Amino acid sequence: MLKIENLHVKLEEEDKVILKGVDLTVEAGKVHAIMGPNGSGKSTLSYVLAGRDGYEVTEGSAQLDGVELLDMDPEERAAAGLFLAFQYPVEIPGVGNMTFLRTAVNAQRKARGEEEMSAGEFLKVIREKAKALKIDADMMKRPVNVGFSGGEKKRNEILQMAMLEPRMCILDETDSGLDVDAMKLVSEGVNALRDAGRAFLVITHYQRLLDHIKPDVVHIMADGRIVKTGGPELALEVERNGYAGILSEVA
Amino acid sequence: MALAQRKSDALTARIAGLDLQVGDWSEAARKDALSRLAAMGLPDRRDEYWRYTDPAALTAPAAPAAAPSDADDGALVFDSIDRLRLVFVDGVFDAAASDDPALAGVEISRLAEGGALHWARDLYGTLETRAQTPVARPLATLNTAFARDGVLIRVTERAVRPVALIYRQGSKGSDAILHHCVKVEAGSELTVLESGTAAARVNCVLEVDIAEGGRFHHIRMQGRDHDRHALTHVFARLAAESLFKSFTLTANGRLTRNEAVIEILGDDAVAHVAGAALGDGDFHQDDTVFVTHGAERGESRQVFKKVLRNGATGVFQGKILVKQGAQKTDGYQISQSLLLDEDSQFLAKPELEIYADDVKCSHGSTSGAIDETALFYLRSRGLPEKAAQSLLVLAFLAEALAEIEDEALAEDIRARLENWLTRQEASAATMDGDAPEARG
Ligand SMILES: Nc1ncnc2c1ncn2[C@@H]1O[C@H](COP(=O)(O)OP(=O)(O)OP(=O)(O)O)[C@@H](O)[C@H]1O
Ligand SMILES: [Mg+2]
Numbered sequence: 020m021l022k023i024e025n026l027h028v029k030l031e032e033e034d035k036v037i038l039k040g041v042d043l044t045v046e047a048g049k050v051h052a053i054m055g056p057n058g059s060g061k062s063t064l065s066y067v068l069a070g071r072d073g074y075e076v077t078e079g080s081a082q083l084d085g086v087e088l089l090d091m092d093p094e095e096r097a098a099a100g101l102f103l104a105f106q107y108p109v110e111i112p113g114v115g116n117m118t119f120l121r122t123a124v125n126a127q128r129k130a131r132g133e134e135e136m137s138a139g140e141f142l143k144v145i146r147e148k149a150k151a152l153k154i155d156a157d158m159m160k161r162p163v164n165v166g167f168s169g170g171e172k173k174r175n176e177i178l179q180m181a182m183l184e185p186r187m188c189i190l191d192e193t194d195s196g197l198d199v200d201a202m203k204l205v206s207e208g209v210n211a212l213r214d215a216g217r218a219f220l221v222i223t224h225y226q227r228l229l230d231h232i233k234p235d236v237v238h239i240m241a242d243g244r245i246v247k248t249g250g251p252e253l254a255l256e257v258e259r260n261g262y263a264g265i266l267s268e269v270a
Numbered sequence: 271m272a273l274a275q276r277k278s279d280a281l282t283a284r285i286a287g288l289d290l291q292v293g294d295w296s297e298a299a300r301k302d303a304l305s306r307l308a309a310m311g312l313p314d315r316r317d318e319y320w321r322y323t324d325p326a327a328l329t330a331p332a333a334p335a336a337a338p339s340d341a342d343d344g345a346l347v348f349d350s351i352d353r354l355r356l357v358f359v360d361g362v363f364d365a366a367a368s369d370d371p372a373l374a375g376v377e378i379s380r381l382a383e384g385g386a387l388h389w390a391r392d393l394y395g396t397l398e399t400r401a402q403t404p405v406a407r408p409l410a411t412l413n414t415a416f417a418r419d420g421v422l423i424r425v426t427e428r429a430v431r432p433v434a435l436i437y438r439q440g441s442k443g444s445d446a447i448l449h450h451c452v453k454v455e456a457g458s459e460l461t462v463l464e465s466g467t468a469a470a471r472v473n474c475v476l477e478v479d480i481a482e483g484g485r486f487h488h489i490r491m492q493g494r495d496h497d498r499h500a501l502t503h504v505f506a507r508l509a510a511e512s513l514f515k516s517f518t519l520t521a522n523g524r525l526t527r528n529e530a531v532i533e534i535l536g537d538d539a540v541a542h543v544a545g546a547a548l549g550d551g552d553f554h555q556d557d558t559v560f561v562t563h564g565a566e567r568g569e570s571r572q573v574f575k576k577v578l579r580n581g582a583t584g585v586f587q588g589k590i591l592v593k594q595g596a597q598k599t600d601g602y603q604i605s606q607s608l609l610l611d612e613d614s615q616f617l618a619k620p621e622l623e624i625y626a627d628d629v630k631c632s633h634g635s636t637s638g639a640i641d642e643t644a645l646f647y648l649r650s651r652g653l654p655e656k657a658a659q660s661l662l663v664l665a666f667l668a669e670a671l672a673e674i675e676d677e678a679l680a681e682d683i684r685a686r687l688e689n690w691l692t693r694q695e696a697s698a699a700t701m702d703g704d705a706p707e708a709r710g
Contacts, residue, residue, distance in 0.1 A: 069650045072642065097652035109647035113665025119648070122661065127652035162665075163647075179651060 020218045021045040021068075021187050026079035028067050028243075037063045039243035040079070045187070045236075048215040052229055052254060053222045055240035056262050061222045062106050064240075065191045069103040070096050083187055097123075098130035102185030104176035106192045106222075111163040116175070119163050120145065124182055148181045151211075152204055169196030177208045188212070189220045194228040206231030226258040239265055277311025281408075283331045284312060288416045288447075295385040299395040303415035306399070310408040319405050322585040322617040323527055323556040328409060328501050333445035333471030336497035336524070338438075347465040347491050348682055353434040354378075360439060360469050361446020362419050375427025375458065381420040381449060389453045390422045397477040397505035401531040405560070410503045410529075413475045417449030420475075425458040425484070432487075432679075437466035439495070444469035451477045454484035454512070461487040461676065467523075471499040478504065480512040482536060488514075489679055491686075492528075493521035496552070503529045504543075510536025510565070517674050519683055520547040520555050521690060527556040527585075534561070534568040534596075544573040544673035548663075548690070549582030549614070556585035557605075563596040563629075572603040575670040577663050579610035586635065589621040596626045603633035608666045610640060610659075660691035 021044065028038035037060045045051045053061055067074050068081055070093035081088045088096055111119070125135040136144075149159060152174045164172050173193050180188055190209070194202055209219065209232050221232060229237075229251065237253040238245045241262070246269045247253065257265070290300055312329040313320050327334050356378070357367040363380055371378035384390035395414040401407060423433060435450070446469035454460060458481075468474065480486050492500060500523060506514045520526050532541045547555045561570045576584035586605035607616030618635040640662055648658035664687065671687075674680040 069646075071646050071650075092655065093646060093649035094652050094654050094658075097650055103650055105647070109643050111641075111644045111647065111662070111665065113668040114648075114661050119651070119661070122657065123648075123651035123653055126654060126657060130652065130654075183651065 020047045021081070021083055021220065023081045024079055026064070026067070026081060027077045028063060028074050029077055031073050031075045037074075037243055038067070041243070041245055043238065043245055045218045045220055047218050049235045050213070050219040050221060050232060051236045051238060052234040053220065053238045053240050054224065054254060054257050059240045060243045061240055062191055065103050065189050065222065068096075068189060069093060069101065094126065094130070097183070097185070098127045100186035102180050102183055102188050104173075104180060104188070104190040104193050106195070108164050108172040108176050110165045112165050114163050116161060116163050117145070117159050120179060120182055123179070127183060145178075145182060149178055152178050152181075152208055154178055170198060170201045173197055174201060174205060177205050181208060181212065184212075186217050187220070188217065189222070191222045192224065193221075194223055194225060202228065203231060226254050229254050241266055274311060277314065278308070280312040280314070280329055281307065284329055285412070285416065286331065290415060294382065295387075295391055296381075296394055300415045303395055303398075303411050306402070307408055307411045307415055310406050310411065312408055312412075313406075319558070319587070322587070322619070323525070323554065325409070327499050327525055328471070328473070328527070333443050333469065334497070334499060334524075335442050336439070336470035336495060336499070337442055338440060339467065339495050347686070348434060348463055348679070350682055351432065351434075351463070351678060353432045353463060355434045355436055356421060357436045357438065358419065358446075358448065358468060360441060360444035361448050361472065363421075373429055373431060373433070375425060376429050376433065376460065377424040377426075378433065379422045381417065381422060384422050387422060387424070389424055390451055393451045393453060393477055393479050394449070397479065397507055397531075398475060398503070400507070400533065401503075401505050401560070407503065407529065407531075409473060409501055410475055410505075413447055413449055413473050413503070417447050417475070420449040420451070422451050423460070423462075424453045424455065425460040426455045428459040429461070432461035432463050434463040434465070437464070437468035437472075439467045439469050439498070442470060444471070446472040446474070448472065448474045449477075450475070452479070452486065454478065454480040454486050456481040457483045459485040461489065463679075464488070464490040466491075467495045467498050468500070470497070472501070474500070474502045476502070476504045478506040478514065480506065480508050480514060482509045483511045484509070485513040486515070487675060488516040489674060489683070490516070490518040491683070492518060492523060492526060496522050496524065498523050499525045501527050503531065506530070506532045506541065508532070508534045508536060508539040508541060511538045512536065513540045515542045515673065515675060516544070517670070518545045519687070520545065522548075522550065522553060523555070524552055525554045527558060529558045530560070532559075532561045532570070534563050534565055534570065537566045538568070539565065540569045542571040542573070542673055544571070544670045545575070546667045546670040547574075547576040547584055549576065549578045549584060551580040551582060553578075553582040554585070555583070557588070558585075559588040561590050561601070563590070563592045563599040563601065565596055567598040568596060569600045570602070571673070572605070573670045573673055574605040575667050576607040576616060577610065577666065578607055578614035578616060581613040583614065584616045586616075586618045586620070588619070588633070589623065590631055590633070592624040592626050592629050592631065594625040597628045599626060599629040599631065601629070601631035604669070605635045606666070607637045608640060608663065609637060660688070663691060664688065
């Protein structure tokens with residue numbers, strides 16, 4: 020589903036190279052996890068895939084079902100089925116959560132030539148999904164992420180994902196800031212979306228999340244590259260011994 | 271003196287073609303205005319108060335030409351609101367196009383019919399005169415002297431419908447001078463709506479005198495016509511426990527200067543002035559506001575938001591003056607601009623002058639670009655760039671729009687704004703989308 024080849028990325032404004040040849044393939048129906056030390060380039064990879072400004076791709080490609088993502092605008096990538104749950108969800112004062120999400124759902128549907136969701140239907144669906152994530156109606160009326168606690172912001176990201184039903188979901192440290200119960204809720208939300216036509220790329224520092232969302236493949240990223248790929252046991256090794264062993268072994 | 275000579279020459283040229291109406295009830299006020307005007311001369315760029323806005327087009331002998339907009343296209347402003355419509359074409363009242371001015375608790379007369387109205391005689395030019403210190407406003411004085419038409423409204427109850435002043439432009443070079451007076455008697459309430467382009471150039475004065483416990487709301491839509499020039503003054507005087515709220519949406523127009531001079535004379539009065547401006551291209555919009563607190567426990571708010579692009583200019587000059595003895599005053603002032611490109615500019619001069627020791631006053635002014643992080647977040651959820659931008663623009667304007675108390679009116683204006691922004695999304699290539707419809 021997602022195929023990243025030899026991706027090199029530098030900052031647009033300065034001569035700083037962040038991704039130095041990332042190779043990664045995620046098949047439909049699978050959950051891949053990426054772990055790696057702080058500053059190794061995990062969030063940068065997710066931003067570049069989502070289409071954020073400020074980065075320059077100097078080499079390589081990233082395709083979603085054979086279509087080059089890197090040529091598209093962020094909204095086109097979203098309509099094509101890519102979703103990024105942000106490590107730091109953005110607060111947008113003055114824009115209501117509900118308005119925003121309905122506009123987003125319908126913009127994507129329109130871009131795909133599908134029929135728009137009626138206000139009534141939208142309300143019904145979102146109520147149900149918000150309830151499952153224990154997001155109360157009051158929060159939905161507030162401006163996007165404004166005054167939300169760290170955990171509420173993360174749950175809101177998952178709600179957006181549930182509403183938008185993307186095919187390729189990238190979760191950047193969605194577990195950070197979540198309490199134990201919220202982690203379960205979020206994981207259940209993610210697991211409910213798992214199916215043969217959908218894939219997940221889960222960026223995390225902790226095994227805890229992977230206890231709930233069982234990965235098929237685990238990648239270790241270091242200094243802008245995927246340096247090691249393995250099964251779920253790789254995450255357990257990181258949990259026990261940190262990165263030192265793995266990094267010296269591949270160096 | 272060269273300066274004085276230049277100013278009085280400009281005045282002579284400007285009023286050469288104007289007739290001083292004599293022989294009716296307003297004669298004394300007009301003559302008084304003319305003599306005050308002769309002493310002031312006309313303003314020019316060298317005046318401190320006109321530093322950011324060149325008044326040349328407003329003081330020129332003839333109105334710069336502006337094509338009237340096509341009267342048949344688009345929805346009409348405030349059309350969904352049940353209102354009493356008074357129509358002016360090129361600044362002259364059009365009785366045939368207007369509703370029968372019958373509204374319970376509201377007496378409406380044309381400016382020329384003020385002879386029997388003691389209150390009108392007392393009010394006409396009075397607040398304008400009071401507003402001449404500490405800053406001279408000669409163009410308002412010119413208006414008092416030469417106003418051609420207007421309405422006189424006295425409110426004695428709570429009006430069930432707003433009075434809508436609907437302006438239409440009939441000809442290309444029309445030059446309108448309108449002067450309205452509103453007397454809000456104790457405990458009564460009225461909403462006045464203004465919309466449309468009065469003329470190629472308009473000089474409009476609104477004097478509002480609010481007695482104890484009276485409430486006055488003013489909602490104004492200035493838009494649509496790219497080339498028109500407008501200068502407006504709202505003068506308000508507030509007695510104890512009265513309320514004054516004014517909101518203006520300006521979208522397009524080559525030059526617009528909206529002045530508001532508000533004097534709180536009674537305790538516990540509330541005065542809010544707000545404005546939202548959307549400027550695109552050859553657009554210069556100026557809000558100049560002066561609020562004086564002369565009594566205790568007064569509350570005032572000035573909320574101005576401007577969205578500017580393609581070289582548009584926004585100006586804000588706002589002052590809060592708290593006089594000695596005006597204890598427990600609560601004054602707030604905010605002016606902000608959202609600059610959508612680097613060619614546009616916002617010039618702000620916020621001022622506080624306080625002579626009482628127990629007051630709460632704050633002011634702030636900011637100027638910034640669109641929040642790129644927010645924009646990306648919205649786009650990453652599938653919103654096209656222009657739609658995401660519109661959403662952020664509306665969010666930016668929200669604090670000013672929140673000043674409109676009436677929900678139906680607020681909704682009408684919000685819908686119009688959204689409509690305008692959507693149309694701009696559609697015509698993004700030219701960046702010259704239509705402004706919201708602002709005729710009657
Ligand atoms: N816009 C930027 N300006 C300057 N440096 C940047 C920018 N974006 C990323 N970097 C740098 O690139 C490197 C990779 O950052 P990135 O956020 O991708 O790391 P990460 O793997 O997500 O780390 P963490 O685990 O702490 O979230 C860091 O050294 C970071 O400081
Ligand atoms: Mg990160």
